[in-house]
Amino acid sequence: MSGSRFLLSNxxxxxxxxxxxxxxxxxETHPGAYTTSRTxxxxxxxxxxxRHMKRLSESIQILLNLAPRLLFKSNNSAILQPSSATLPIWQPTIQMLVNDSMCKVLPVALKERTDCNELAITTLVSGNLEELNAYEIVSEERMSKILDVHVHVETYVPPIFGVWGNGAHLAVVGYGRHIAAAKYSDWVRIRKTLEKLRPPSVTELLLSNDGDQILEGCVTNFFIVCRKDWNSDYGKAWGDYGNKYSFEVQTAPINDGVLPGTIRQLVLEVCRSEGIPFREVxxxxxxxxxxxxxxITNSLRLLQHVDSIQVPTDWQSAHSKTxxxxxxxxKQFQVVNFYSCCN
Structure with a gap:
């Protein structure tokens, strides 16, 4: 066992x-719903x-209803829908099992941690569908035996925020995810097919269904800050340049098929509380x-400035090539100019 990587399973x-x-x-090798946090x-x-525990429970609920094959391992190729009678007890049971696992693995990981690094913590919940459906009534005790709970911990070095050159380089290459509202491990395997389209300098791949409307990244949510009323109020937009009300934050709505990320939600809450104009579009x-x-945002990077974005000029032909x-x-962003005009 490595001092920088730990795995607690059941x-x-x-x-x-x-x-x-x-x-x-x-x-890639274990089905289930998962969430990743950090210290x-x-x-x-x-x-x-x-928030992560709530989203994990929500992902499990969504997969139970829409795609149990993404949640459970099964010996039967014709996977049946789990009984609805099991659903109400999922969330408290999951939180109990995950918190119990965390209490066992975190002290070990913290003791072995070196160089004052942070820890990245990924929790995966899976189980066996045949065992679940074998019970007419599933008690909390039985549920704890049916579910598989894995906690993976490894050291993590956060990028330094605000340092020139630490920005992300993005490329739009793939279509939106199936059942995007849930975070499931099979996506880690599926997104590997997009790697042939990743230019060498690109650090994150973006998803779009039409090559124009950008949904999210493979492992991030995507935001832009744009000038407001460019077409209808050109003069006012430039006259108020530097005023936060002349700009607008945009990110794709959940209904378009994006992951409801924890940091995504926090950004929207901050915009709302600070009176910063935003639209979910x-x-x-x-x-x-x-x-x-x-x-871009996710639970490890938190918030990372984007240095550049590139898009195929011919969207329809891009997906069969390297x-x-x-x-x-x-498009290249000039972050220094933008921050200076808003201060």
């Missing part, structure tokens, strides 16, 4: 000669843990001339 900490696999490898302030606290590449800033065969249109 209450048992891995003790092997080889280190537990990286989290991507682990998720903060020299591993003194967990960021937004209750998919940013349109055809209007990128009025984009002044872009950023990145070398694609003609790209690119």
């Amino acid at each position: 209450g048992i900490l891995s003790h092997t000669v080889d280190a537990p696999p990286p989290v991507k490898v682990f998720l 903060h302030n020299n591993a003194s606290c967990l960021l937004f843990w209750e 998919a940013p349109s590449w055809s209007q990128h001339d009025i984009w002044e800033e872009a950023f 990145w070398k065969d694609i003609s790209w249109t690119k």
